[in-house]
Amino acid sequence: xxxxxxxxxxxxxxxxxGKVRTRFAPSxxxxxxxxxxxxxxxxxxxxxxxxxxxxxxxxxxxQTRQVEGATELIYKTLAECHLDHDExxxxxxxxxxxxxxxxxxxxxxxxxxxxxRGHAYYCFCEKTESEEDSGDFNRAADPCxxxxxxxxxxxxxxxxxxxxxxxxxxxxxxTFHDAIFGDITVENKTLDDQVLLxxxxxxxxxxxxxIDDHLMGITHVVRGSExxxxxxxxNLLYEGFGWEIPTYVHCSxxxxxxxxxxxxxHGDPSxxxxxxQGFLTDAILNYVALLGWSPRGEIAEQxxxxxxxxAKAFDLEGMSKSPAIFDIEKLTHFNAMYLRAMSPxxxxxxxxxxxxxxxxxERLSLSDIAALLQARCERLTDIPEKVDFFDxxxxxxxxxxxxxKSKCTPEVAKxxxxxxxxxxxxxxxxxxxxxxxxxxxxxxxxxxKNATLxxxxxxxxxxxxxxxxxxxxxxxxxxxxxxxRRLKIGLEKLG
RNA sequence: GCUCGGUUAGUCAAGCGGUAAAGACGCUGGCCUUUCACGCCAGAGGCACGGGUUCGACUCCCGUACCGAGUACCA
Numbered sequence: 001x002x003x004x005x006x007x008x009x010x011x012x013x014x015x016x017x018g019k020v021r022t023r024f025a026p027s028x029x030x031x032x033x034x035x036x037x038x039x040x041x042x043x044x045x046x047x048x049x050x051x052x053x054x055x056x057x058x059x060x061x062x063q064t065r066q067v068e069g070a071t072e073l074i075y076k077t078l079a080e081c082h083l084d085h086d087e088x089x090x091x092x093x094x095x096x097x098x099x100x101x102x103x104x105x106x107x108x109x110x111x112x113x114x115x116x117r118g119h120a121y122y123c124f125c126e127k128t129e130s131e132e133d134s135g136d137f138n139r140a141a142d143p144c145x146x147x148x149x150x151x152x153x154x155x156x157x158x159x160x161x162x163x164x165x166x167x168x169x170x171x172x173x174x175t176f177h178d179a180i181f182g183d184i185t186v187e188n189k190t191l192d193d194q195v196l197l198x199x200x201x202x203x204x205x206x207x208x209x210x211i212d213d214h215l216m217g218i219t220h221v222v223r224g225s226e227x228x229x230x231x232x233x234x235n236l237l238y239e240g241f242g243w244e245i246p247t248y249v250h251c252s253x254x255x256x257x258x259x260x261x262x263x264x265x266h267g268d269p270s271x272x273x274x275x276x277q278g279f280l281t282d283a284i285l286n287y288v289a290l291l292g293w294s295p296r297g298e299i300a301e302q303x304x305x306x307x308x309x310x311a312k313a314f315d316l317e318g319m320s321k322s323p324a325i326f327d328i329e330k331l332t333h334f335n336a337m338y339l340r341a342m343s344p345x346x347x348x349x350x351x352x353x354x355x356x357x358x359x360x361x362e363r364l365s366l367s368d369i370a371a372l373l374q375a376r377c378e379r380l381t382d383i384p385e386k387v388d389f390f391d392x393x394x395x396x397x398x399x400x401x402x403x404x405k406s407k408c409t410p411e412v413a414k415x416x417x418x419x420x421x422x423x424x425x426x427x428x429x430x431x432x433x434x435x436x437x438x439x440x441x442x443x444x445x446x447x448x449k450n451a452t453l454x455x456x457x458x459x460x461x462x463x464x465x466x467x468x469x470x471x472x473x474x475x476x477x478x479x480x481x482x483x484x485r486r487l488k489i490g491l492e493k494l495g
Numbered sequence: 496g497c498u499c500g501g502u503u504a505g506u507c508a509a510g511c512g513g514u515a516a517a518g519a520c521g522c523u524g525g526c527c528u529u530u531c532a533c534g535c536c537a538g539a540g541g542c543a544c545g546g547g548u549u550c551g552a553c554u555c556c557c558g559u560a561c562c563g564a565g566u567a568c569c570a
Contacts, residue, residue: 027570061570062569184499190499190566195567199568202568204569205570206570226565228500228565229564230565232499250500255563258561259563261563261564290507290519291507292507294508301509302518303518303520322500322502322562322563324508326506327507327520329506330507330519332520376533377532406529443529449529451528451529452529457529465530466530468531468532469532470530
């Protein structure tokens with residue numbers, strides 16, 4: 001049965017040319033780990049930097065690993081990260097479909113084409129991994145390798161199960177170029193006749209990738225460095241078809257520690273997990289971008305980058321060859337910087353759910369509380385434990401009134417609170433400025449340093465040693481009545 | 496085992512044959528101050544090892560060590 005050459009011509013005709021085209025091609029495993037997210041980011045950046053096209057392709061050829069809702073999670077994550085795609089399963093495009101299982105027929109046809117061109121062959125061997133695993137199975141001696149096309153076809157027609165394998169030359173070397181790693185040469189005899197088309201008729205990742213990348217006009221193939229050693233085989237495939245070889249960009253992995261990649265198995269956080277831990281999307285992206293890429297030139301010292309700035313500054317030159325260890329401490333630092341850089345309004349909005357988790361009293365000003373928190377939290381999830389004293393005065397020990405640096409003892413505190421109650425109870429304007437000025441004035445009148453007065457007041461109104469904000473801010477937020485009530489409780493405690 | 500890759504402080508990293516070897520996180524100390532933070536200042540800490548090449552190597556070459564990846568009808 002002759003091949004329908006027209007089919008291939010039509011497929012070729014659809015391929016866009018001229019612009020940079022990159023693709024993010026995840027498997028729908030239901031989990032966006034950090035390395036994956038970073039690859040998506042770099043892929044997006046390469047496209048955007050060049051004013052090119054960013055494509056999303058779903059690689060679901062492994063039927064045994066289908067996960068419900070996994071594709072939706074990918075859409076959601078990309079959208080949340082603003083890594084917008086120009087073509088993909090949900091938005092369509094000139095080289096649709098963008099889901100591999102929907103391209104099934106294509107792979108079979110191209111596999112057959114490669115067989116006809118002498119770069120692949122039908123293999124009828126049983127699935128006995130044992131002989132290959134033992135290491136002494138000689139693929140080159142496999143009789144399937146030298147079957148004539150007619151013989152093979154006859155067996156296929158007879159219904160015999162088969163796979164299609166790539167026919168790797170047994171002599172010579174293959175050199176490929178990677179944008180990050182440079183030229184890499186390997187001896188062909190170290191390459192194996194990998195399976196291209198599986199017994200179930202679906203392509204292997206390695207094959208589907210080459211076909212799709214070509215048919216979709218991908219100019220830069222971005223992927224993890226674990227594929228580095230397969231690259232020569234890809235080259236041979238491209239050459240076998242007579243296709244132009246794309247630019248390879250192999251990214252080194254994101255590690256959990258010196259020995260292990262980040263992985264779900266070991267409980268390393270996914271993008272979602274980090275979000276739930278109170279990290280901001282922008283901070284995550286910024287941090288992750290720098291984990292494997294660094295700016296050069298005048299901006300070599302810049303650390304904070306918006307997505308737009310990254311797209312402008314990104315270059316392959318700055319990519320690192322070595323693995324990078326994910327450091328949650330540094331991510332935390334970025335998150336803190338992003339939190340502080342927010343407008344008070346935005347911060348208040350972001351912090352609201354975390355504040356309201358604990359502070360139910362609607363009379364307490366959300367924005368005032370948020371203002372205290374902005375410089376004092378690194379992650380939004382730090383918030384609840386910091387604001388627990390607003391609704392209810394916690395139980396506390398009189399020991400808290402003792403503070404050396406403020407020159408405060410329980411005896412001193414008693415005097416201070418007595419004075420403060422008198423002063424604050426009679427104020428008729430309850431603003432921070434008013435409270436501040438009267439307390440400072442009071443300290444001056446009592447001839448004590450500010451801290452000596454402020455310390456016991458803060459302890460009495462908050463009931464804890466460490467609080468966001470000082471006495472003045474807390475009193476102001478609590479309101480006059482509650483402030484005085486708590487000061488009196490403090491005084492009672494002091495006997 | 497074999498093949499390929501990597502190696503600048505605890506971590507991310509700049510460096511591209513001549514530097515006092517950037518910067519950031521973290522750490523330590525100090526200042527500020529109404530607690531804690533923020534902010535500011537200062538400090539400790541590094542080119543894996545051994546050979547070459549060179550007038551001169553973190554930078555180039557070769558080994559060694561260590562780490563990683565691949566060696567699937569998984570991606």
